[in-house]
Amino acid sequence: MNSQPDNPSPVKELFDQLMAVAISEAEQGLAEGGLPIGSALGDRQGRILGQGHNLRVQQGDPMAHAEISCLRNAGRRSNYDQLILASTLMPCCLCAGAAIQFGIGTVVVGESRNFSGERGLMESRGICVVDLNHAGCIEMMASFIARHPQLWNEDIGR
Amino acid sequence: MNSQPDNPSPVKELFDQLMAVAISEAEQGLAEGGLPIGSALGDRQGRILGQGHNLRVQQGDPMAHAEISCLRNAGRRSNYDQLILASTLMPCCLCAGAAIQFGIGTVVVGESRNFSGERGLMESRGICVVDLNHAGCIEMMASFIARHPQLWNEDIGR
Numbered sequence: 318m319n320s321q322p323d324n325p326s327p328v329k330e331l332f333d334q335l336m337a338v339a340i341s342e343a344e345q346g347l348a349e350g351g352l353p354i355g356s357a358l359g360d361r362q363g364r365i366l367g368q369g370h371n372l373r374v375q376q377g378d379p380m381a382h383a384e385i386s387c388l389r390n391a392g393r394r395s396n397y398d399q400l401i402l403a404s405t406l407m408p409c410c411l412c413a414g415a416a417i418q419f420g421i422g423t424v425v426v427g428e429s430r431n432f433s434g435e436r437g438l439m440e441s442r443g444i445c446v447v448d449l450n451h452a453g454c455i456e457m458m459a460s461f462i463a464r465h466p467q468l469w470n471e472d473i474g475r
Numbered sequence: 476m477n478s479q480p481d482n483p484s485p486v487k488e489l490f491d492q493l494m495a496v497a498i499s500e501a502e503q504g505l506a507e508g509g510l511p512i513g514s515a516l517g518d519r520q521g522r523i524l525g526q527g528h529n530l531r532v533q534q535g536d537p538m539a540h541a542e543i544s545c546l547r548n549a550g551r552r553s554n555y556d557q558l559i560l561a562s563t564l565m566p567c568c569l570c571a572g573a574a575i576q577f578g579i580g581t582v583v584v585g586e587s588r589n590f591s592g593e594r595g596l597m598e599s600r601g602i603c604v605v606d607l608n609h610a611g612c613i614e615m616m617a618s619f620i621a622r623h624p625q626l627w628n629e630d631i632g633r
Contacts, residue, residue: 373551380538380547380573389538393531395629410600414572414593415538419632435572442568471553474577 332425335359335403336449338368339427342383343405343457346370352465352472353457356387356404366400367391373472382472384412388419397421405454407434409473417442427454431462432473490583493517493561494607496526497585500541501563501615504528510623510630511615514545514562524558525549531630540630542570546577555579563612565592567631575600585612589620590631 335357342355351374358367369386372378384404397419405427408416413435416424423445429436436446462469493515500513510529517523527544530536542562555577563585566574571593574582581603587594594604620627 377551378547379549379551379577380543385538385543389536391537393535393537393629397632410572410576411569412572414568414570414575417572418568419537471551474555 331359331361331363331401332403332447332449334363335365335401336405336425336427336451336454338365339383339403339405340451340453340457342368342370342387343454346372346375346383347457347461349375351375352468353461354383354404354406356383356402358387358391359401359403361399361401366394371472374468379472380411382409382412384408384415388415394419401425403427405451406432406458407436407448408439410435410438413439416444423447425449427451428458430455431458489517489519489521489559490561490605490607492521493523493559494563494583494585494609494612496523497541497561497563498609498611498615500526500528500545501612504530504533504541505615505619507533509533510626511619512541512562512564514541514560516545516549517559517561519557519559524552529630532626537630538569540567540570542566542573546573552577559583561585563609564590564616565594565606566597568593568596571597574602581605583607585609586616588613589616 338357339355343353347353352371354371367387367390369390371383372381401423402421403425407426407429425447496515497513501511505511509532512529516525525548527548529541530539559581560579561583565584565587583605
């Protein structure tokens, strides 16, 4: 019998590749003294169309959440429905609103333990949401929140 | 009998003043060749804390909806609940999401005839939404959509 090797599915590989870019963005944000949240926009052929990270501290811009920076960097587009938006953390209402308004088909998140975000709202508007429950993302965010609770609360309007 | 003069309420005056700023931003956007949508953020003492307009065309930034530009220009804040966000047009899901996430107390809109937007979502999350049904806002947007339907559709991800 020809047993199949235990390979991950192509879709899972695509998600992991995109998340790796989002994580590198989060790490860059942390190195700059900002919030460690990163994002990447890709297509189903594995091309990266945009990437970015939270810039609240670096640019004094409260709207520059990771997903907003990423979508800004991806430039003007007429259609997003076949695209995948990855974020190291479950999107808040601002970023979920962006995904909904522009009709992004799939949102892949690193984790939702440190912030439950707006999964329900996105799913109610037809977005496929996948939570990778990524240990590195969980640890990076938990560590940051423990060290900078005030900045974290400011970033989510708490 | 001492009859009261037929003055508008102080709150209505506050909304009208803020909307005048938002309209001037929309007119500036139109003059720059962009979408005529403007926004202003103010407090209950009549101070303007930020203002901005849609910059999709001018900066190639699909996230720079009027409300997002305005909130970016208003800078970092720890609390928005006593503030009023005015927009010439009913916010889309991106901009409604921003208002919800940051806990903006009141959203005043010029009109919702050309775009019904996300009034229900904002109200369901506790935001007071006031629609001024402003003839000038309605005409400005209707005229733009008739002349540039493709750009309008791009801006709302349609």
